[in-house]
Amino acid sequence: MKRSENTSRGDSRQLIVASTREELRKNGILGLRVADVAEGAHCSITQIYRFFGDRDGLLAQVLGDMYDEIVSGAFDAYMEKIRQMETLTVDDLVKSLPLPSQPQSMQNQELRMQILATSVNNEQLRQRIEAITKTVYSNWQQAVEEVEQKLPKGVRVDWRVVNIMLVVQNMYYRTLLGDEGFTDEEYRQFLKDKFTLS
Amino acid sequence: MKRSENTSRGDSRQLIVASTREELRKNGILGLRVADVAEGAHCSITQIYRFFGDRDGLLAQVLGDMYDEIVSGAFDAYMEKIRQMETLTVDDLVKSLPLPSQPQSMQNQELRMQILATSVNNEQLRQRIEAITKTVYSNWQQAVEEVEQKLPKGVRVDWRVVNIMLVVQNMYYRTLLGDEGFTDEEYRQFLKDKFTLS
Numbered sequence: 261m262k263r264s265e266n267t268s269r270g271d272s273r274q275l276i277v278a279s280t281r282e283e284l285r286k287n288g289i290l291g292l293r294v295a296d297v298a299e300g301a302h303c304s305i306t307q308i309y310r311f312f313g314d315r316d317g318l319l320a321q322v323l324g325d326m327y328d329e330i331v332s333g334a335f336d337a338y339m340e341k342i343r344q345m346e347t348l349t350v351d352d353l354v355k356s357l358p359l360p361s362q363p364q365s366m367q368n369q370e371l372r373m374q375i376l377a378t379s380v381n382n383e384q385l386r387q388r389i390e391a392i393t394k395t396v397y398s399n400w401q402q403a404v405e406e407v408e409q410k411l412p413k414g415v416r417v418d419w420r421v422v423n424i425m426l427v428v429q430n431m432y433y434r435t436l437l438g439d440e441g442f443t444d445e446e447y448r449q450f451l452k453d454k455f456t457l458s
Numbered sequence: 459m460k461r462s463e464n465t466s467r468g469d470s471r472q473l474i475v476a477s478t479r480e481e482l483r484k485n486g487i488l489g490l491r492v493a494d495v496a497e498g499a500h501c502s503i504t505q506i507y508r509f510f511g512d513r514d515g516l517l518a519q520v521l522g523d524m525y526d527e528i529v530s531g532a533f534d535a536y537m538e539k540i541r542q543m544e545t546l547t548v549d550d551l552v553k554s555l556p557l558p559s560q561p562q563s564m565q566n567q568e569l570r571m572q573i574l575a576t577s578v579n580n581e582q583l584r585q586r587i588e589a590i591t592k593t594v595y596s597n598w599q600q601a602v603e604e605v606e607q608k609l610p611k612g613v614r615v616d617w618r619v620v621n622i623m624l625v626v627q628n629m630y631y632r633t634l635l636g637d638e639g640f641t642d643e644e645y646r647q648f649l650k651d652k653f654t655l656s
Contacts, residue, residue, distance in 0.1 A: 288579060290488060360626075370578045376630060377575030380568045381486060393634040420648045424640050428558075430628035432574060436591040442622050450618050454652055 273311055275301040280322045289378055294318065320384035323375045327389055330368050331396045334358065339403055348410040350417060354451045357426075359444045360434045369432045397427065416457040425454070471509055473499040478520045487576055492516065518582035521573045525587055528566050529594045532556065537601055546608040548615060552649045555624075557642040558632045567630045595625065614655040623652070 279300030283292050294315050298305045312318040341356040342348065358365045379386040404419050411417065434441045442450075477498030481490050492513050496503045510516040539554040540546065556563045577584040602617050609615065632639045640648075 290579075373571060374575040374578060377572040380572060381488075390634050390636065393631065394636070394638055397635055397638060418651075420640075420644070424645060424648050425623060427635070427639075428628055428631045429626050430631075431626055433591065433626045433628075436588050437595055437625070438588065438592070440592055440595060441625075442618075446618070447622060450622050453616075458656065 272301070272303055272307060276303060276308055276311060276318070277322055277325075280318060281326075284322065284326075289319070289323070289374055292319070316382045317384060319378065320382055320388055323378060323385055324388035324392070327372065327375045328392050330372055331392060334365075334368075335396055335399055335403075339406075342403070342407060342410075345410065347412065348407060349412070350415065350452055350455050353407065353417070353455065354448050357451070360431045360442070360447055361444050365431065366435055369430065369435070373430070373432055397423075400427075417455050418457045421451065421454050470499070470501055470505060474501065474506055474509060474516075475520055475523075478516060479524075482520065482524075487517070487521070487572055490517070514580045515582060517576065518580055518586055521576060521583055522586035522590070525570065525573045526590050528570055529590060532563075532566075533594055533597055533601075537604075540601075540605060540608075543608065545610065546605060547610070548613065548650055548653050551605065551615070551653065552646050555649070558629045558640070558645055559642050563629065564633055567628065567633070571628070571630055595621075598625075615653050616655045619649065619652050 276297060279297045280292070282300055283296050287293075287296075292315070294305055294308055297318070298308055301308075308318060312321055337358075338356055342352075345352060375385075376389065379389050400422055404422060408417070474495060477495045478490070480498055481494050485491075485494075490513070492503055492506055495516070496506055499506075506516060510519055535556075536554055540550075543550060573583075574587070577587050598620055602620060606615070
């Protein structure tokens with residue numbers, strides 16, 4: 261294949277992905293029609309199927325990318341804060357975590373849940389999300405080592421709070437509770453207490 | 459309205475709900491077609507709309523009921539175990555909780571997540587689920603008082619583990635980790651440690 265053909269193949273793929281994102285933004289996962297994606301990408305439905313197999317394959321690629329951006333983005337944002345500090349306390353560790361009530365993290369939670377729900381019946385997406393989850397989990401475990409070196413000597417932290425508790429946490433439930441749920445301050449205090457090993 | 463008409467109105471509603479559940483079981487939330495529900499309930503689409511307004515209204519009713527059954531069922535199952543014991547230890551509290559690896563609770567988690575994801579764009583369902591969440595949350599808080607009376611004098615339990623940690627927990631994330639995630643035993647030990655106030 262000549263270079264120009266390669267490039268144009270890559271360009272079409274890019275256009276399809278961009279058009280899928282735009283359609284998802286407008287109509288959601290349920291409302292996504294491959295015909296609309298084709299129109300937005302100025303290509304044929306056949307071309308989309310050639311790249312992605314079927315509608316599920318297209319969703320697996322694009323929703324998988326979006327899922328990766330959310331969870332890797334959260335990791336990167338956290339580590340950026342941590343790396344700016346030369347020394348750390350348990351308080352710093354907790355304060356750098358996103359708060360339950362932040363609206364932006366709420367939007368991400370909703371999107372994340374819709375992607376997870378889609379993955380229940382989309383095997384390709386499920387495999388992609390499993391792989392992303394394992395990678396991010398291992399990143400968090402490496403981060404623990406990095407963080408540990410910045411803590412004062414003698415401070416003992418229970419990392420199971422990261423490896424068990426935070427890993428399975430879904431703040432959508434907190435939002436459903438409205439005014440009856442715990443406050444940001446209660447959440448931070450709880451984490452601080454549970455992180456600290458006496 | 460005569461009694462027979464009332465009864466038959468109730469019967470039709472029941473048949474529509476039963477048919478919706480059957481269709482959901484066969485084709486999932488995305489695949490649910492009101493025409494199929496009508497066929498299964500031997501009624502017209504117009505009749506369904508008269509009872510439930512639209513497809514979203516039908517889903518709000520039936521998925522809301524299913525959601526209620528899952529979360530209330532989990533609460534009832536837990537309390538049944540607890541009520542069989544005259545005295546309790548922290549170990550009993552933890553052992554009575556469902557384990558992350560139980561396949562049945564996994565199926566419920568998948569269904570629960572699909573219902574939550576649907577509620578993001580279905581306002582009626584969202585309101586129903588908010589109400590269910592608040593009711594179950596307040597049931598758990600009352601249960602805490604009941605449990606407290608059965609614990610030995612002097613044992614101090616940190617109920618924030620129930621009111622913060624368990625409330626926002628989603629074990630689907632644990633399943634995605636496969637062999638790399640924490641084990642049932644690690645999970646139980648973690649809960650035991652975090653429940654206990656020294």
